[in-house]
Amino acid sequence: QVTLRESGPALVKPTQTLTLTCSFSGFALNTRGLCLTWIRQPPGKALEWLARIDWDDDKLYSPSLRSRLNISQDTSKNQVVLTMANMDPADTGTYYCARIFGSGSYHIDYWGPGTLVTVSS
Amino acid sequence: SYELTQPPSVSVSPGQTASITCSGHKLGDKYVSWYQQRPGHSPVMVMFQDSQRPSGIPERFSGSNSENTATLTITGTQAMDEGDYYCLAWDSRTAVFGGGTQLAVL
Numbered sequence: 001q002v003t004l005r006e007s008g009p010a011l012v013k014p015t016q017t018l019t020l021t022c023s024f025s026g027f028a029l030n031t032r033g034l035c036l037t038w039i040r041q042p043p044g045k046a047l048e049w050l051a052r053i054d055w056d057d058d059k060l061y062s063p064s065l066r067s068r069l070n071i072s073q074d075t076s077k078n079q080v081v082l083t084m085a086n087m088d089p090a091d092t093g094t095y096y097c098a099r100i101f102g103s104g105s106y107h108i109d110y111w112g113p114g115t116l117v118t119v120s121s
Numbered sequence: 122s123y124e125l126t127q128p129p130s131v132s133v134s135p136g137q138t139a140s141i142t143c144s145g146h147k148l149g150d151k152y153v154s155w156y157q158q159r160p161g162h163s164p165v166m167v168m169f170q171d172s173q174r175p176s177g178i179p180e181r182f183s184g185s186n187s188e189n190t191a192t193l194t195i196t197g198t199q200a201m202d203e204g205d206y207y208c209l210a211w212d213s214r215t216a217v218f219g220g221g222t223q224l225a226v227l
Contacts, residue, residue, distance in 0.1 A: 037216070039216075039218075046207065046218060046219075046220045046221045047156075047158075047164065047207050047218045047221070048218065049215070049216035049217070049218060052216070060214050060215070062215065062216075063122065063215060064122075096163060096164075101169075104152065104170060105152035105154060105169055105170040105171075106152070106211050106216075107152070107154035107166060107169035107170065107209070108154065108156070108164075108166060108209070109166055109169075109175070111163040111164055111165070112163065113163055114163055
């Protein structure tokens with residue numbers, strides 16, 4: 001059974017760095033073709049892709065946010081960590097961790113419940 | 122940067138057919154997946170590789186993708202199909218979501 005769960009602070013101040021952790025079970029990220037990705041959704045708005053880390057540790061980032069993002073994995077803990085620097089109120093939203101089945105179409109087959117992050121002083 | 126365009130809203134009567142489109146340059150050359158999001162819930166995949174239905178998704182959901190437009194079709198729409206629908210495609214190692222379509226079953 002595949003599960004994913006996001007954790008991190010619910011409230012961060014502007015200019016701070018956000019650190020989110022995705023804890024997953026039911027699969028091994030070093031399985032060929034699997035990826036973990038982060039997606040966010042501002043309140044009432046559309047989904048926005050942030051970053052992806054692949055089974056072979058390849059890392060991809062949203063071009064518009066690349067300079068602020070870092071994604072990494074801790075295979076021993078079955079966790080993927082996303083950091084986002086210089087947080088702004090516009091970064092407020094729900095942040096989702098999700099699994100991508102990357103063989104062919106790179107579709108998202110499992111999602112975490114999401115974690116709401118509010119950026120405010 | 123690559124963009125995917127969806128209509129903001131689609132309305133359909135119960136039992137009728139709903140079609141939600143997703144448009145992008147040469148989208149037919151890419152694989153498209155679709156996600157349903159009900160209020161307060163995480164998205165759920167309802168279609169992948171343009172026209173493949175995941176296990177557990179009703180047969181009334183179907184998909185197609187050709188030239189510049191991908192379409193998610195719901196035949197015999199039910200009230201439980203209400204929600205926001207997003208298309209997703211990859212371009213140059215970047216994931217792109219459509220702006221989402223709110224499906225209302227009236």
